[in-house]
Amino acid sequence: MPVFFISNSQIMSILRNYWTTSVRNLLRYKGYAFINIAGLGIGIATAVLIFLYVQDELSYDRHNRNFDRIYRIILKGKIQSNEINGAISNAPVGPAMVRELPGVENYTRLFTFAGEPVVRYGEHSIVERKFYYADSTFFDVFTAPVVKGNRNEFLKRPQTLVLTEETAEKYFGEEDPVGKILEVGEDRTAFEVVGVVKGFPKNSHFTFDMLGAGSTIFSNQNEFWISNNNYTYVTLREEASAGEVQEQLNKLVRKYVGPQMEQFIGVTLEEMEEAGQYYGYFLQPLKDIHLRSDLQFEIEPGGSMATVIIFSLIAVFIIVIASINFMNLATARSSIRAHEVGIRKVVGSARYQLIGQFISESVIMSLFSLLLAIVLIILFMPAFNQFTGKSLDFELLKNPMLLPVLLVVWLVVGFLSGTYPAFFLASFQPVKVLKGKFKAGMKSGIMRSILVVFQFTITIVLFISTFIVFRQMNYISRKDLGFNKENLLLIQRTYILGESAEAFRQEVNKIPGVTGSSYSNTFPGEIFGNTAFVPEGSAASQTHALNFMITDEYFDDVYELEMVEGRWFSPEMPSDSNALVINEAAARALGFEDPLQHRMILLGENNLPLQIVGVVKDFHYETLHQTIKPLVIGRMYDARTNLNIRIRPENRQAILEAIQAEWQNMASNQPLSYTFLDDSLAGKYDSERSTGMIFGSFSLLAIIIASMGLLGLASFSADQRTREIGIRKVMGASVQRIMGILSKEILWLVLIATVIAWPLAWYFMKDWLQNFAFRIDLEIWVFVGATLLAFLIALLTVSAKTWKAAQTNPAEALRYE
Known part of the structure; x- marks a missing residue:
């Protein structure tokens, strides 16, 4: 029979042998198997969840025929x-x-x-x-x-x-x-x-x-x-x-x-x-x-291709971190399996058979990881949907892409994770191994070091990114917006009150706990339309398209705005119906050194001239994604679209019930639409908040998987240095000294990862912060804090094993020497 021909029965026999041997080895080394299966399972589950998210983001509007x-x-x-x-x-x-x-x-x-x-x-x-x-x-x-x-x-x-x-x-x-x-x-x-x-x-x-x-x-x-x-x-x-x-x-x-x-x-x-x-x-x-699309006036908020790319990279990185664990632990265990390789080669196993055996172990372990991942996906899908605001599901029959993705992830992770260790182990020389002269070698140690550095580079970048995202979100929630957003109740659709609108406002003001109210055609965070103005006496080429809002005489008190020049509209000044208040940004854009000496022409059918009576200090009437743009405020007509009500924080529910009762008196059978301004503004950053939560979750998963790998490496390192530990203890070394010796190598690798991670994190997060016109600075303590946290987790992980090894009785360590 030609050597290249193998029958189907022989193939099945080989596969059965691979399966039996692989399962036996997994059961023999339970701790090693648990670390790899759990790490790969978490990694695959994360990658699949991100795949579902990315698939959904990339599928928008694809249901339309053309x-x-x-x-x-x-x-x-x-x-x-x-x-x-x-x-x-x-x-x-x-x-x-x-x-x-x-x-x-x-x-x-x-x-x-x-x-x-x-x-x-x-x-x-x-x-x-x-x-x-x-x-x-x-x-x-x-x-x-x-x-x-x-x-x-x-x-x-x-x-x-x-x-x-x-x-x-x-x-x-x-x-x-x-x-x-x-x-x-x-x-x-x-x-x-x-x-x-x-x-x-x-x-x-x-x-x-x-x-x-x-x-x-x-x-x-x-x-x-x-x-x-x-x-x-x-x-x-x-x-x-x-x-x-x-x-x-x-x-x-x-x-x-x-x-x-x-x-x-x-x-x-x-x-x-x-x-x-x-x-x-x-x-x-x-x-x-x-x-x-990064446009104003979208019907509904859009997504971000940058976020899709970042999440996709995170999925790949987490899979890579889990795969690195397998490769590291497999090569670290080389001395344990060297004797097995030597015997197999002596009894006639070819190199390709050994490679096949070790790759099959990896593929089988990846299969168990895949099964664990499916369980994790089903358990955590509701929480993931809550984080992302989506309604993703894990149904293989409804999603034709899902099964192929699972199979590809299983096989690719299995083969890639097992390839390097398989070729490394199959290269052992049986004579040296069986004579006890085997040493793992420098190359495998260098490769393990490179992989650990790569793992923790990714992990530290994720940690730093998470710190920065949450700091930016905290900055947004606490930044002085130029007005008081707290305890401001917004009643919408008040135009339905018609002639009763002013009477409703006055009745609301009488409610205990209400300190003031004001009508406006819009409110901060919502759309402010553009209107064409030209300074009186200027050429038509000096026309400006300025954001414009209509309000009343009470808006500045209700929002607690600060005037820097002139005054706000006054109920005692009938001429204020032809007056304007502008913000500082508008004064700069118009080039007015003394704004109160100027009039603006509202372009239209009548080209209405309006006197500027005041300049209000710039306030954030749009989200913090935007710079403060020029704003013109007028009261040419009644703007009774929204009623802004300032209330005291005590007894909010009672105040709201009283307002609802008053509403029913004047607008019977009309539903009351309301929101609180702070809630409305917070909703404008849901996407970034969701990104932060997902970043944090992925960072935690990455450090867990990387730490599992460190624990395995520390365990095998301690086992291989049992004799050294015993001798050092006999020579008087303290437990702390031995722990330092055993931990030093791995912690040095984490330090090298830090040097690489910092510039990467700085580059990516500097770019992300460009989405905000108002943003935090990238301060050094954020990088130090995130790195120290990752460093501390690595230290505790390694110390958990090295402390146990350092406590070993030296007689036990040297009994077979």
């Missing part, structure tokens, strides 16, 4: 010192693109400024926070399976609705919703339900509960090109090039935006460009919106 041909039209501009990068666009751009650009197949628009209306049906009265208006082409661009109704009739007529399946069940239960009437808004406008669809999956950059026919509101906006308050999506034709369509869109902007810019603002696009300014609309691929 997702690779769908683009969103976004706004980018710079007017004077104010840059605008928004996910929004104007109403006419979509229809014009379909009409005039041959590469555009279809469009749809989404209008989200529905004001979270109250929707009524029978006894139901519900605030709908995801009620949007859309064109009838919405379901031609986006994919949502129809549950009930005729898709060709969806949103064709004004005052018609399409509901998601869950929303329909909420209102109608088992009834057929099609043809039913819902009353929308304070005027109880009748909307007919014409269809029901399955809602968008959670991995969509926006979801909805109700869609109203866009023709209800779009009819009067189709020609106004410089009012940006909706979201436009287009589908390109299959043969179209996005680059060519963009070039054509640029020409469309000059054709339509240019004349209106000159008409309403008094400056042409050419003049803006000459002054280093710009204004335009751009195509953004649908598939990039969730992870690669």
Whole structure:
């Protein structure tokens, strides 16, 4: 029989032998097996959880049939010192693109400024926070399976609705919703339900509960090109090039935006460009919106490709750390298994057979680790979902990628972990081994040292990163925002009170525990719209697009703002209806040395002149991701969208109940929508907080796995140096001295890892902190503290074994010498 031919029965015999021998060796060295199986199991479980997270992040909006041909039209501009990068666009751009650009197949628009209306049906009265208006082409661009109704009739007529399946069940239960009437808004406008669809999956950059026919509101906006308050999506034709369509869109902007810019603002696009300014609309691929968009006015918060990459690297690193444990412990145990290798070679085992045996042990151990990982994933999936805010599941049949990933992780980890130790052990010379002249050799020791350094470099980087993330989150929560965010209750949708709004505010002020209240059209952390202003007497080219809010005479007291010049609006000054207060950033941007001597023209149909009466100290009206931008505050009309109520911290529940009772007196059958400002602001950093929690969890796992490896190395090191320990104790060495000798080598490796880890952590975290306009400094004590913690854990881990070895009776150590 040729030597290269092996029958199926021989293969099965070899595999059975590998299995039996491998299991026997695992049972013989239980401690070693436990460390490796537990470490690999934790590592694989972590990697799979991260895979599920990354898979979900990368799958956003892929449920749409033509997702690779769908683009969103976004706004980018710079007017004077104010840059605008928004996910929004104007109403006419979509229809014009379909009409005039041959590469555009279809469009749809989404209008989200529905004001979270109250929707009524029978006894139901519900605030709908995801009620949007859309064109009838919405379901031609986006994919949502129809549950009930005729898709060709969806949103064709004004005052018609399409509901998601869950929303329909909420209102109608088992009834057929099609043809039913819902009353929308304070005027109880009748909307007919014409269809029901399955809602968008959670991995969509926006979801909805109700869609109203866009023709209800779009009819009067189709020609106004410089009012940006909706979201436009287009589908390109299959043969179209996005680059060519963009070039054509640029020409469309000059054709339509240019004349209106000159008409309403008094400056042409050419003049803006000459002054280093710009204004335009751009195509953004649908598939990039969730992870690669950093725009204002997003419908829902997006993710971060940087976070996806970092988590992916962490998964790889943790698997590598666990695999390194296996390699280190396998080579460290070389002296124990050297005799076995020698005998196998003497009785005829070929080198490839020994390599196969040791790799099979690794693969079998990896299989046990995989089974442990599956148990850990099932146990910790709920906690992981809570950290990430997702609804991931571990169902092999529903996720076709999951089983292949598990198999690949099992085999790759098994083979890679076992390859180096297998070749190393199979290289032993039987004559030297059986004569007792075997020594592990310098090369294996150097390799183990390199791998330990690599392990702890990763671990220390994770520790430092976790410290910095949590310090930044703590900085955000404690930073002085320029106003008092505590104990500030926000009542939303107060416009429904109509003429009773001021009476409601006065009644609220009478409630014990309420110290003041104020109306405003928005509040810190929410959207502040841009409005065009030009200083009186200046050329049109000096037009500024400034953030603008409307409030009343009491806002500064309620928010505890600080005036640096002039005054706030006064109820005793009727002329303040034509007055403005600006922040310090606006004064700088406008170049005013004495702001109170200037008037601003609010550009529009009437070009209203407004006198600046005060300058308020800069406060953070946006999140700390943003710098403090110029802000103009006016009170030209009543802004009764939100009532801001300052309350005392005592008896908050009683105060809230009293406000609810007063609300019911004036707005019967209207649900009360409220939040506390500190909670609202905290929610703006949920993504970063979640990242910090995951970082912390992964850092803990990394140090646990690395420490398990150190424990194993320390154990085998102590076993190999039993004779040395005995001699040293006979010569009078103390327990502390012996512990120092045994621990020194490993702790030196941790110190080397620190030198490598610090610049890596500094580079990555400096880049992460760039996401915040206001951020902590990278102080040396953070690096020292995180490193000392990792160092202490390593020291305790090693000391647990070295202390036991140092306590050994020297007679026991030398009895066989």
